[in-house]
Amino acid sequence: MQKKTLAQKIVRETLRLFGKYPLPSHKMMSNAEIAQDKATYTRLNKDARFRLDSKWDYICKGDKYAPNGVVDCQYFIQDMWGARKVLEHKPDVHYDVGSSVFGFIAHLLTFNQKITLLDIRPMNNQFNTSFLNERGGGITYIQSNATRLENIADDSIQSLSALCSVEHFGLGRYGDPIEPDAWESALKAFQRVLQSNGRLYLSVPVADEDKLCFNAHRIYKPQTIIDALDSMQIVQMGYIKDFDVIECMKWENNSLHINQNALDSMPKAHNRAYYTGLFEFIKN
Incomplete structure (x- = not known):
């Protein structure tokens, strides 16, 4: 894993202290998890209107492990x-x-x-x-x-x-x-x-x-x-x-x-x- 630069650490700590912006979760969904979820969805889905088509993918990896209700x-x-x-x-x-x-x-x-x-x-x-x-x-x-x-x-x-x-x-x-x-x-x-x-x-x-x-x-x-x-x-x-x-x-x-x-x-x-x-x- 690439080490954070000093500047990145300063920015992150400043944001944390001032609480202006929610910080992303340290853990993100992996590509393997996304692929597994896609396979499960395809297997279970019976509705042709909402079939999986990768050209419409809008992948969100940061929400699964983020705490709910993070507010300033x-x-x-x-x-x-x-x-x-x-x-x-x-x-x-x-x-x-x-x-x-x-x-x-x-x-x-x-x-x-x-x-x-x-x-x-x-x-x-x-x-x-x-x-x-x-x-x-x-x-x-x-x-x-x-x-x-x-x-x-x-x-x-x-x-x-x-x-x-x-x-x-x-x-x-x-x-x-x-x-x-x-x-x-x-x-x-x-x-x-x-x-x-x-x-x-x-x-x-x-x-x-x-x-x-x-x-x-x-x-x-x-x-x-x-x-x-x-x-x-x-x-x-x-x-x-x-x-x-x-x-x-x-x-x-x-x-x-x-x-x-x-x-x-x-x-x-x-x-x-x-x-x-x-x-x-x-x-x-």
């Missing part, structure tokens, strides 16, 4: 968390900056939410269909640099989300201009455009200290995010661990309750480790 728990839980929050308050229009369209936004469309998406990159999807617009739902897309939301008026929207997007701002990864303070400018813009009592749902990488992992993302101490949103009240903050959310902060009975043990259990950023932090804010 960070995105899986994050997108459900955000959708539940929006559903709880059901704004007339929910605005989103850079979140997952096939995850979070798809969840919102299942309960016919009207959504305005903002992203710096072009999107050619044709969202104006009767299916997506059913019962008052649907998507409007605005291609724009969301760092300052210059096309949105002050105090004009009820509900806004940015799930795993702000940490990338200003690093050039998505074609945006290099701007070291873009993440903070974006948070200031978010609180500017929200109405009084408007809700902000935010997720970013969190750990025990602030770090820049150029050009991928930033990692934040939770307090760094809270301090930047100085016109908003933190309602709830937690982080995703496996398939659960560990609650760290909750505003209740006019006071902020803090789970210090949970905060102290966050990863060490100097190891490039982080959890996905979930923040809910309300504008004062």
